[in-house]
Structure formats: C-alpha cells, structure tokens
Amino acid sequence: MDKGLSLRHVTISKGGAPLLSVHHDIGPGEVLTVMGPSGVGKSTLLAFITGTLAPDFQAMGEVWLDGHDITHAPPHQRRVGILFQDDLLFPHLSVGANLAFGLQSGGTTTERKAKIAEALDEVGLSGFETRDPATLSGGQKARVALMRMLLSEPCGLLLDEPFSRLDAALRAQVRDMVFDRARARELPVLMVTHDAEDARAAGGVIVTLGD
Amino acid sequence: MLGPVVAGLWGTLLPAFGHLPAAGITGPSLDPFRDLFDWAGLPRAMLLSVSTGLIATAVSLLIVMLITAGWSGTRPFRLLERLLSPLLSVPHAAAAFGLAFLIAPSGWLSRLVSPGLTGWDRPPDLLIVQDTWGLTMTAGLIVKEVPFLLLITLAALGQADARRSVVISQALGYGRLTGWLKTVFPRVYAQIRPPIYVVLAYSMSVVDVAVILGPNTPPPLSVQIVKWMSDPDLAMRLEGAAGALLQLLLVIGALVFWRLGEMAARVIGQRWIIAGRRGRFDAITAQIALGLGTASALAVLLGVVVLTIWSFAGYWGFPDALPDQLTWRNWMRHGPGTMEALGETALIAGIVALAALILTIGCLEAEYRYGLHISQRGIWLLYLPLLIPQTAFLPGLQTLLLGIGADVGRGPVMAAHLVFVLPYVFLSLADPFRAWDVRMGTIAAALRASPNGVLWRVRLPMLLRPILTALAVGLAVSVGQYLPTLLIGGGRVATLTTEAVALASGGDRRAIGVYGLMQTGAALVPFALALLVPAVVWRNRRGLRHG
Structure with missing residues (x-):
C-alpha cells in the first residue's frame, strides 16, 4: 500500500478553459507547496481534493490517499484534513465541543474528555474546554483549529493560505507548530499560498501555477 | 405551489362561463357576465379596486424611497428599523381597526382635541371611516405596506453598495437625497420589483381591510365577490366567478400599467440624471418624508394602544380622552370565545408555518448539496401565488373542493394557508441560509x-436566529389570513382574524379591542420569542450575537 497523497494527471477547467494541471506524489511527512497569484485556482485544487468542487468546474484525473482512490468518495469519508486562513471554529460550540466534534467517535465520555484535555494541553491551552471560541485570541484560535483537525485522525493535510491572517510574530510560531505535528504524524501536506516565506519554511517542493 | 393556483383559476373560469354542475347549471354561456355588467355598482367597485391599489402602492413606495434616500444610516432611520418587526407583525385587520378607532369622528384623535380645540361635545357627522372614495382604506393599506417595503428595501440595500455611492455623489456636490435617488435607487428598485408587484396585487384585491375601512355602497370589487360567493343561492356563485375573473384582469391590467409607468420613469429619470441638478429641495423633502413615515408608524402603534384601551374600557363617553374606568369585564365576556379562536389560530398557524419551514430548509439544503441555482424566473414562480389576487382563485378552489365532495374545514384551510405562507418563509430564510x-x-x-x-x-x-425569525414570519402570515380561512373553511373555521373581521359591521368597540389585541399578540409573541430564544441559548457565544 502506497502511503501518501498522489495527484495523478489532475486537470481542472472552467467552461472548457483549463485552469491548472498538477501531477505529483506527496510522501508521508513531505510538504508540497503550490504557489501563484490569487485567481489562478489554487483553492479550486483543494476543493477538488476535499470533494467540494463547485459544479461549474470540470476536473479530470485521480486523487489517491494511502493507496485508496478517493476521487469520487463523499467529502466526509475522504480522511483529508483542511485548515483555512480563518480558524472557522464553530461559533455555537465551546472550545471543548469543537474538539469533540473533530475527535473520532468511540470511547467513553471520560476517555474522550481526557483526549480533549490532552490535546489542549499539547498546545498550551489547558483548561480552555468551556471557553467561547469568540473570546480567544487569533493565535489561540489557530491552535484550537489545528488540534480539532488532528483529533479527526486525517491521513493527509491541506492548508489553504493558513497563516496569512496571523501577524508576523505569531506566524512563524503557528507555522512551526503545524509543520512539526504533520511531520510527527507522517502526514502528507499540500499547502497553497502566495507567501514566499511560508513556502520556504515548508521546506518541500514548490510548484508555481499561472506562469 | 402552482397546483392550487391553477386549479383555483380553473374552478373560477368554469362557473364564470355558466358551468356549475353542482348547482345543476351547465354552460357555456355568457349569462354570468351579463348579470355582472348589469350590476349598477360595478363601475364604482372597479374604480375603487384600481384606485386604492395604485395609490396605496405608489404612496408607500414613495415614502419608503424618500426616507431611505434622505435618512439611511442616521439615528432616526435606525429607530424606524428597530420598530420594523413589531410594525410588520401587527396583522392587517388589527391595524385597520386601530386606524379606524384613531381617526373616526368619535375616534381617539378627535377625543384628544375635543372639546378644547374643536368645541365638539358630540362626534361630528363626517364620513371618515368607510368613506365613499376609499381614502381611509388606502391609508390603512399604506401604513401596513410602508414597513413591508422598508424591510424589502433594507435587504436590497445590502447588495447595492449604497453607502459608497452616496459618499461619491456627495463629494460631487449632490445632496444626500438626490444623490441616493440618482445612484442607488435604480439598483435597489430592480431588486425590489417583485415585492412591489405583490403589494400592488394585494392592495387591489384585499378583503379584510376593505371590509373594515372601505366603503359599503358599493364596496370594492373584492368584497362584493366574497358576498356573492357566500350567498346561499348557488347561482350567485356564477356572478361571483365572473367578478373574480374581472378582478384578475384588472390586476393584470394594473400590473401592465405599472410596468409602463416604470418605463416612463426610466426615461424621465435618465434625463433628470443627465441634467446634473444637485438637489435644492433635499432637506425639505427629506423632512416631509420622515414626517409621513413617522405618521404611518405612529398610526399602527397608536392603533394598538387604542385597541388595548378599548378592550379594558368601561363607560367611555364622547369627548373624554380616556374611559371613566378600566375593567376586566370585556375580557371576561369575550375571553372564552377568544381562547377558542386562539386555539384554532395557533393550531393552523403552527402546523402551516412548521411545514413551510421544513419545505424551505429542504429546498435550500438541496440547492446547496447539489449545487443548484434558482434563476430569476424561479423567483417569479415563487411570487406567483402572491401576485394572483386571492379573490380570483380562492373562490374557484372552494367551488372545486365542494364539487369533488372534499370536506371543507381545517385540513384544506391549512393547505390554502401554506400556499401564502411558504413564499414568505422562503424569502425570509433564503438570504441568511x-x-x-x-x-x-x-x-x-x-x-x-x-x-x-x-x-x-x-x-x-x-442559523437558529434566522430560522426562528422565518418561523415567526410564517406564523404571522398564517394568523393574518382572512379570505382563505373564510372561503376554504366554509365559514366553519373560526380563527381570531375571521372572528375579528366579522365584528366589523357590529361596531362593538370593546369586543373588537379584545379580538384585535389577541390577533396582534398571536403574531407579535412569536417575533419576540424569535429574538429572545437565540439570545438566551447563545448567551455565552459572542460569535453568534449579531449573526
């Protein structure tokens, strides 16, 4: 079984006009950075991989994750985690409930609570379970969003300009945290960004679209 | 959605041409139309229908546009916005009664200034309510359509980038009002056209407001149609059906006339824009518009106040500003009756609004999951049941139901309500969803x-808050339905609205006060809950406080 995320001859077009083509394998713990100015369809590529491509786009090619063809799988069965530039924490749920939403089902209530406490502890937010996500700082939100995603035990990770809303000081810190954890879990990572510094920090192959 | 409308029109068409097997009459013949045209009151009834509809629509549109142009973003405007929900939820019938109790010769306004200013110690002999020209009825429609059009306009403003356009035109030396009319109005109008047509069709064919405030001899066409349709003599239904068809043609004609008016306004407006005048009368126009808007809001709010006073009034002789004593007696007397009607109203409204909400969420969720888009034509389809006058297809639907032996009663009434409730629930939820x-x-x-x-x-x-708001809108629309309840219910389904309107001819102000207030409460309480429940449920969730 091939671990990792493979994009095989993926071509996305809109109304017959091709937007982008990608053919690439991302191994466990590796990062592929897709760069390009806004409007070239970077996010469209991610939508294709999560299975949420809008119907006015046409896509060809296949997406394989850990040896499974997920090209036509429903979004919720793909095991692809994603982080956007906004934290997108569910505003109606507490921090703990947001993490519980992500956490794989199963286990007793006590076990689940323990796992959530452990996840919060890992990112220095111990005891934040009952907090309203709207009262958190930008960096705290980003950390909760990361842990929520990791608790769902994804097999691959997509990053959609994930650090562009954070200020410079926070940026490097959150970025290292995300990449460290992806490497520790041996996750293939696909990041789209227009920020050269993010691309350098990722340390992997860089593909530039739209040239 | 279209099924009942088409079936109803068919059921109107057949008897209009003399075909009503249930009464042993088979056609086709033109006798119903001959009878209709022989009726001496017809020209006046037609004129009333057209004039009240066109004037009510034009005046309320004018008020709303000028207020928005002159005041949007200011403090008085925000106050009006905050009053919008309560103003909207007061049912038409209750607002009409309130207006009557205010401006009648023996009404509250005349009492407040008598005998001090007027010297009247008896109500003057003036025909204000139910005046021959239908002016009071038109005013009653205006006070209810102004908040509706304002709501629709606010929704459209969000997409029109209004604020920046006004800033730019002000920088070019235009007055606020003129700048708004020249830059924002065309975009806003394009969006609010469907609801304006709904207001026009509705105002031309309204029955409950016409019964309460409209003239009697002859009444507007819609009221006369209902009289014919409720006549025990089945043959009168033929004339009623012919009248309903005529009403439909009148509404279509008025819509065409309005459309032509739009085109004319477009040409004139373009010339006005090119002429480049900066708006010399902006300040005074804006003041007048605000005055009219305030008056129309006050008419509804004070109307509810005077209904409340009457519902608790003991003896209240003429020029006294307040009753001699306040008493629970009216509520004791009418309480049991209103509770029964309230139960019926709540049962119908609850089921209908819930059904409409489920259908709406189903449609919107399907649209999201399968990437469907509703086209502009689809939007018109949604508005269609609101554009066809109720008086044109409900009598037909009733005749059809009778013809196939379907029992009139609560079930069919709910189905008929759903036709009118669903579009409003959909329109209310679609944008936030x-x-x-x-x-x-x-x-x-x-x-x-x-x-x-x-x-x-x-x-x-x-989306808890917009969902509850849509549900409250659905409940309020259902509570306010008069004609579907009366006709499809065969007179056997007694809701607060049918009971209140039935009191109109009696003139028992205390009973009307009790029923009108209950009707208002039945529509208002859900709106209050729609604000309160999310605020309580999400009290610890700042991210949802404004959403």
Missing part, C-alpha cells in the same frame, strides 16, 4: 461529519 460560510461545511465534512450531520450539528444551530 445562503450567506452561511460554506467553508464551515467543508471543515465539518473534513472532520468526517456526514451531510446530515453538517446540517443538524453545524448549519441549523448556527
């Missing part, structure tokens, strides 16, 4: 929530 950030859905799906899981665990809780 679509404005929800779909990335939330992507995130939730990436966290392995199924499509139903996303809907129930993320989308619906986040």
